[in-house]
Amino acid sequence: MNLYKAFLSMVLIGMAFGEDIKMDEETNKGPEEIVNGKTLSVADRANRPWLVNVGWYDPDTGAENFACGGSVISPSAILLAAHCIRDSRDGTWFPPLWIDFFRYNKRHAVGTNGIVRTHLNIGDCVHHEGYQAWVDDDFSEDVAVCILPMPAPAGVTPITLNANPNVPASTGVPLDVAGWGLQREDNHDAPDPREEVPTNVPRVTTLDYNTPFDCPVATAATEMCTVTPAGSRLTATCHGDSGGPIVLGNGGxxxxMQTPVLQVGIVSHHGNPNNCLSRQGNIAIRTSAMLPWITNTVCVRTGFREMCPALPPPPPPPPVASKSSKNAKRMLRN
Known part of the structure; x- marks a missing residue:
């Protein structure tokens, strides 16, 4: 149980914004403020009806754990990361128990401020069968889908998933990402005992896409690299933002976000195992690479109602022979 609770705190995700962490020799702490990135405004949150909170209840205290983000991809389906439902170290399952729609502040009670909560059943969430992070630190198929027991509430518009493997096209394409993750993660390595800095309201930042050739860390074909824009202070997704959507951004x-909104990635993990903030950048999952699995999973698990791939048109019926041709055939037989 201790390992379970420890992983819950690790998976609480956030956006860490700041410059390279530098030790203060007198206080032995990192900087207190977070730079770059900003609080997502209430108006901007309303422009993201597909952005959801994913969580469960602490088995010991019953307290709510806001563990991951996610996106609504159909009336009955939520897209998130596989490591949001399965321990990436020992394979332990901890499936989400609820999805929150329209939430802004984590302190607000369900039913207030427009928040709608849908409870999930065991078995409603499934991850890609190729996800092997607990075996070989392989996050290359870090994708999962949760099927809602009832359709998403009115006013929730599914996000559009990118299907084009050539989007984003080149290094430097701006990406927009928002989430409720940590503004700063704790440092597991002594002698810098800086503390985690959670946030109750979502934050947003702009990252740059890096092609596999330009990415400072190795990426698989299903992964994409996100880095701090050139000339900017360090900014990144962090613990608690996992599973959330990465969309094409405006930059500047x-x-x-660009409009129409297009989700090109799923927040997955960071390249530096001990620090969300790193010039190495973070790793996301490409929606285009995982789209066949996503659409097929949703289609099958919704009873062939949603996101089903278009079926080929039926073959044309055989031509009907005319009476004259039938008579000619009879004459030939005679």
């Missing part, structure tokens, strides 16, 4: 000083 104001950031924001």
């Amino acid at each position: 000083p104001d950031g924001g």
Whole structure:
């Protein structure tokens, strides 16, 4: 149980924004403030109806654990990361127990401020069968889907998933990502005992896409590399943002999303195992690479109602022979 609880705190995700962590020799602590990135405004949150909270209840205290983000991809399906439902170290299952729609502040009670909660049943969530992070640290298929027992509430519009493997096209394409993850993670390595800094409201930042050739860390074909924009202070996704959508961004000083909104990635993990903030960048899962699995899983688990691949048109019926041709055939036989 201790390992389970420890992993829960690890999977609480966040956005760590700041410069390279530098030790303060007098206080032995890292910087207290988080730079780069900003609090997601209430108005901008309303423009992201597909962004959801994913969580469960602490088995000992019953307290809510806001573990991951996710995106609504159909009336009955939520897309998230596989490591949000299965321990990436020893294979322990901890499936989400609820999905929150329209949430802004984690302190607000369900039923207030427009928050709608849908409870999940055991078996409603499934991850890609190729996810092997607990075997060989392989996050290359870090994708999962949760099927809602009832359709998403009115006003929730599914996000569009990118199907084009050539999008993003080149290094430097801006990406937008928002989540409720940590603003700073704790440092597991002494002698720097800086503490985690959670956030109750979502934060948003702009990252740059790096092609596999330019990515400082190795990536698989199903993965994509996200880094701090050139010339900017370090910014990154962190513990608690996992599973959330990465969409094409506008870039520039104001950031924001391109319209129409297109999800190109799923927040997965960071390249530096001990620090979310790193010039090495973070790793996301490409939606285009996993789209066949996603659509097939949703289609089958919703009873062939949603996201089913288009079936080929039926073959044309055989031509009907005319009476004259039938008579000619009879004459030939005679």
